[in-house]
Amino acid sequence: MSENKGFAAEGGEVLTFTVDDVFYGIEIKYVNEIIGIEQITVVPKVPEYIKGVINIRGKIVPIISVRKRFGKEEIPYDERTCIIVLEYEENQVGIIVDRVREVVTAKPGSICDTPVQKNVNTNKYIKNIIEDRSGIKLLLSCERLIHDQEK
Amino acid sequence: MAKFESGMENMVDMYIYETTSLLEQLDHILMQTESENSFSEDEINEIFRIMHTIKGSSAMMGLDNMSHLAHSVEDLFYIIREQHPVIKDTGRLFELVFTASDLLRAEIDIITDDTPPTDFSGHMDKIHAFADELKGGSPRTEEDNGSVKVLVRFEPDTQMIGMRALVLINSIRQLCSDIKTIPPETESEAAETQIAAEGLKIEFVSADPDSVMGMLKEGTCVASCTREGGAEKAAAHDSSAHTALTTVRVMFEPECKMENLRALMVVNNIRDDCSELEYSPENIENDQNTAQVIKTDGFIIRFRSELSDEEILRTIGETPSVKSVDMISASVPHAEKAEDRTAKTETADKDKKRVHTERKQSLVSVNLQKLDQLLNMMGEIVIAEAMVTSNPDLKGLKLDNFQKAARQLRKLNSEMQDIVMSIRMVPISGAFNKMTRIVRDMKVKLGKETELVFDGEETEVDKSVIDSLNDPLMHMVRNSMDHGIEDSAEERIAAGKPPVGTIKLAAYSSSGEVVIVVSDDGKGMDPQKLLTKAEQNGILTKPRTEYTDKEAMNLIMLPGFSTNEQVTEYSGRGVGMDVVKQGIEKLGGTVSVDSKLGEGTTFTIKIPLSLSIVDGMEVSVGSSIFTIPINYIKESFKPREGQVITDTDGKEMIMIRGECYPLIRLAELYGLEGAYTELSDGIIILAEADGHSACLFADELMGEQQVVIKPFSPLLLSFGVKQNGMAGCSILGDGSITIILDISNILAEN
16 A cells, blocks of 8 residues: 555654544645534435535535544534544545644654554554654544445 | 647647547538538548648647548548549448548547557558559549659758668558669668768659659658659759749747647648748648747748739738738749838738637637536525525515615526526537437448438537437437337338338427437337346346336336347447436436337437526425425425325325325435424425326425535445435525435435
8 A cells, every 4th residue: 555655654744633532643634624513414324424514615525423433422512523624535524523632743763554453443444553752643544534335 | 648749738628629520520521422422522622621630630749640540531532632533432432431530539539548549550551442443443644644753852961861761662652653763772871872962763653643742741851852854843942943932931929839830820821822832841740849940930931822922921911820921032023012011011900900800700619617617606606695695694684775786686696697507508419410420320230221300409408418418319329220220121111111210319498408309210119028028137126017118118228128139239238228327317317218119219318407506495304404406396285184095004195186196204215303293294295207206295395595506525425325316415595505305316216
């Protein structure tokens, strides 16, 4: 996977956020903007983790709940719940996260691969693990987060 | 890497557009001449011109294979034009040209692909062979009673001059017999020096010395090619003779780009009026480097004409992008006039001419992308207007002047919307005319006499519709040809029909829809046969006996259904009608079939006139808002007690004026919570689409509004939202999102 290698070798800026107090990261190049939670229009007959669509300045953007995607229970949205709007392959997708934390720069030395472990559910969305002074962050794969369909 | 030369990307669209329309024109002429079975002079010239233009522009794009193929056809028509040979085998001629046109078109389709250019030499050989036959049978012109002697000079510093000479000789071998050269052997070192010093003398016998000369002139590194013996002609090429010709320098507008081709346009414009014409730099058609030379030094034209110099200069001046035309020297008879013209006289009335040419051009070709943007923008304005005029902040306020102004705005917007739509409208005849070609080809191949008739081809539809209509139409016409029309005239006469079959393409618009009807007067379809076939293929979803005739007919649209026992070149792979259905549905349209055994088959396509803005009725179901396009709604009402019947399966039905309709609860259909369950609380909407009717149950009618259809994101599409009866979404005046229901899908699926 070239996407993977490039990041592990060169490092880069990562936006970190938490879901259930676990730190996750997403490469900043995919992030368009961060907005507060707003009214989501339900689209019927789609998987549960797709919460619906929202209107971002005239564009209709589907919203994925990261909690649902990781098989966790939903918690009530509060004023710190955020939607991170990603742009992947020219399409916008929003992901709902508990808290947005900060932007960190991951150095090549601090990035390592994920262990091969089939029984961990979230593993399939994680492409690298970043460890620095502030702790461990799980770097999500945009592609798999958006496109993998549950079998 | 695409096939064309790098640096030409910005010209690709133009090239494709131009070449495709030329090829269409070509097909049109061919079709006409074929039905008359004779060429008029105009038509030959036209074909010649088309091929010449394609040759030139292909060469400019670096598409040598296409350029050569066009050249071979051009040669063929050159012979026909110049020698008027008796063409015995016209069928073969048409076939050759049609195939060439198809090959060119196919190559354009894959022009941006990363594949090597297609090799057309096979077809070119056929064309050359035919051209030779034509020449063989034609009376020889007086010019070639003997051999022609030609002196070819190569450009100084040409490497491997011997090889080049050999290549050159080989290139004309096809057109000539009895070629002699001095020196006879070109590859020795001595010969090379001789060629470099004295030039290569070629003596040949040919029926068409002019085109041989042309080929020699176009050879690589050839500096000049002059005929010996033809004294006055040779003299014209002599530099001392230049004084006899009028010489002008043409400068082009700065930054007009592609100066070499513009120069070619100039040359083409005056070619017919000039008896002699030379220009420098010479190789403007194929060598892009000449553009730079022309840009800096100007383009020099030497000509002799029966018309006055002024007239020629005027023609040159009228060519687009020409900045100035300066007379350098006048031809001898006009010498005295020339003096005062050396000072730029032309520029004086240039402005007058500019106005003249611009007035002539009342058509503009626009990039489709820009039109799409315009349409999108229009959609945004419609939404923005709703946001302003039905703004929640205005509720309860009495604002007479505001309402007046808002009404005015709405009126203007809707007018503008109409105009934007009409810009994108093109007559459907373009799509229809393409079918003529298919019918013609299949007629020849299948040996079925068939006539294609049009009706209402002036009906206008959105440009994007036309583009996606081609494939479905083609499949249907092929189907009618292949399966519909009887195999032989005898069979038709036996059935009491005229011997020549008819396929009819008709189009008309009705209430926001365009209806396209493809009908034939062929065999028709047997519902029982269709059912048997469907049963064999295992695509029946309910017991055979439950199918109505109409349902049986529509089986042919299912994937994997094909009634033809044999797979032919044209249809029978079991994909045809399936593709049609999908193609039409992508446009938001519907297809239905109707057929009477022994009388023919009719396909009816309905496509919404405008793809993006619909009048919709907003309905609420629980916390969701859906939009139902108004043209599907027959009526809406509050149900009375006892109007609802429940059958043994628990399915609900409603009786309205003696008719029974199934009831679809939208909340149940989409698994929504919080919606009304008591029928008397909510509202019933009777909807109809494609002959299906049903009642939809929703909570409330929210009001009517124009909405702009926005497509779902690919992520949602991958979960099959379209298959679940959702056509798209839209943004309402208050910024909230509504989902537009695809009523025909819901009614068909439930």
